[in-house]
Amino acid sequence: MRIFHVAQTSLAVNSAAWRIRAAQEAVGCEAVAAVHVPGDNSYSVKISFLNKRSLRLLDIVDRLPLELCRSKKKLPWHTGLWGSNIHALKKHNPDIINLHWVSGGCVDLASLRSFTQPIVWTMHDVWGVTAGCHCNLDCKLWEDGCHHCPQLGPCLYPDFSHTIWKTKKARLERIPNLSIVAPSRWLKDMVEKSPLYQGRKVVCIHNPLDVDLYRPLPKDAARAQLNILHNEKVVLFSAAGGIQVGYKGFDLLIEALHKLPGMLSQPIRLLVIGEAEPFTSKYPFPVTSLGVVTSEELLVAAYNAADVFAGPSRQDNFPNAFIEALSCGLPSVGFAVGGIPEIIEHKKRGYVANAFDVEDFATGLKFVLEYPAPHHLSTEARMWAMKKLSYFEVGRRYREFYSGLI
Template sequence: MKVIMYSGDKMGGAGRAARRMHLALNRFGTATSRLVVPTDLNATTETIQIENSTPSRILGVLRPGLDRLPLKLSKDTTQTPRSFAWMSALSAKQINSSEADIVHLHWTCAGLLSIEQIGKIEKPVVWTMHDMWAFCGTEHLAEYGPNARWRNGYGPTTRPATLRGMDVDQLAWTRKRKAWQKRMYITTPSTWLSNCVINSSLMSNWDVCTIPNTLDTDVYKCHEKQVARAVFNLPTDKKLILFGAFMGTALPYKGWDLLQETISALGKLKQTVELVVIGQNAPKHPINLGVSIHWMGHLFDDASLALLYSAVDVTVVPSRIESFSQMASEAMACGCPVVAFDTTGLKDVVVHMQTGYLANAFDTEDMARGITTLIEDEDLHNTVSMNSRLRAVDLWSMQSVAPQLELLYKNVLKQSSST
């Protein structure tokens, strides 16, 4: 069985998730996987680059901005990440003429595949959704209450007051409904996101299953804490709290504001803790949270990330929305307990008081309580640390996820051959 995966995400979690699935299949499956990406930032992943010449690289730099141009016809006050997806670096003709038995799509935006080109793919398609974009309008993350537009359709009466100008969400959603006449087979990394697909007006009659994101648990493993701290020049006499996200302090859904409130609610514990931030450099204007902050910048290699998870005492994920949270699963694989809100995809990752602490949704005092509980109770911390590692190996190792993917592919091919 030959599988070709397509991923347009160069820097974010979706791109990392796609690469890991690709590696899991080739290492622990019988299927042969190839991964097509714009540019390979990690040559060890055996990918096929579409931006492999100077002209294509120049166009690759320009294409994401050009793909966003229609969004300028509207204004969204919520700062929601959006993609109009009208440009396409690849064509359905190229994909249809490939040797693939299965086409496995991941994050397709930033000009990799347009809505219309996706609809023209004739081969059996498996699509792993790393956010909500596929069943929304242009939004990658959207309000998920009962009145959400993706539940009820993008009509003029459902338009939110936060959107001004042209209703680009309605236009994109209408293009999807028109172009995607052939049902695709959907996977998501969490039960929450699968339920969103099932309850969406666009994809409610499509097949969907939950297959978690995978990671290499031979790389993401526990290291001796003091050695890890020495590598990063972190203090050895403090309790360390880790927060991380690409541009995390600038993206509202990542919950930086909620983390600040949480730190303020730590009370006396603030005297003994310090904050470690990865995913961005120190801001020009210092941020005063009442605790020292170590800005670690971007860590791209897995070995360094695993070492950093081992250096800290608790990883905090204060996100409002997460399809899964690879940061949480990576931390747990390294024996680092996770404190998060009891919401969205995080429910699938963290088990309350067994592998971390799930605070009441967006209750920063409860989140502070969770941090305090795990840091002050050493016996509990050790138990949760061991449980976290065991859960990660059992659920998210490549050996565990690869067979789930292969079973899905076989079922898809069987259904495709019978239609």
């Protein structure tokens, strides 16, 4: 079975798309990354004349119509009106075409109707069910056409967001062989409710993880590697883009952490991953910032050095950081939003706090940090990851789903 995974650039080894490709390869499939900008690897092919500069230009053109609107929120938004024609894929004769990143000029949805092969779209956020936002928060307008998007605000063009939504709907309806994979049941439910995908096959398959790499290691050795004291309680925050990505909720975590000193007998330390700029903010507790981490070995060391992973996201689908933490035996705390409750399981692999309730989030951190038998939480976390997220298990599920489409 030949599967071609469509993305913008060569897949990073810690991206969900790369891990899905690797999981399928692990069960005997020929899984290739079909990208506009290939990397120095043996698993990717180039599918267009585009390069990084022209992709960037397409992305700008895609978002240019948003200048007609007075945006109220600084959240990612793409129109999807323009994209690349990926017909070059046909010469490779794939059995399955698996889309990942579609917006930002990557794929022209209108061009997909000419493919005879089954097309599977693995959705990594909610862009597929909205007019164009990647993070809808508590907005429900996607259920009925995305009229007057609150993220865009007043627009010179009447009901601009609904016009974009109708265009997306018309293009999707012309793709006769489209199916959807959602990594979380939360997103699967959204897709099934969406008027954009009536009658389509939709399945939930979790994103995979190399559970042999992301594994428990001795905490003392991990702390020594990062120069962290043994008597501290370490709270880990990790997000692509660092603390500046608003929906990742770093501000909510800081509020919760300010409540912790009076609740704990030991000092706390905040460990931060993903911050591109020097970490200069002042807090009443020590902070260790590892910056942008590209080494998976260093990520594993950070997870093993911590006592709890804190993921205060305002919205997330099936975030890598949570599953990486749990696979390393690190209990996690998150809000009851998106797919997070499916990952943590309240008081079994961590703590699920009421949405955006910083008092409850602080209670969750205390619950994990003072749990009388911490190895029980760690063992539950590790066993769940090994059972649900291994390359073999997820690769097998994808292969079975593909087989039913061919």
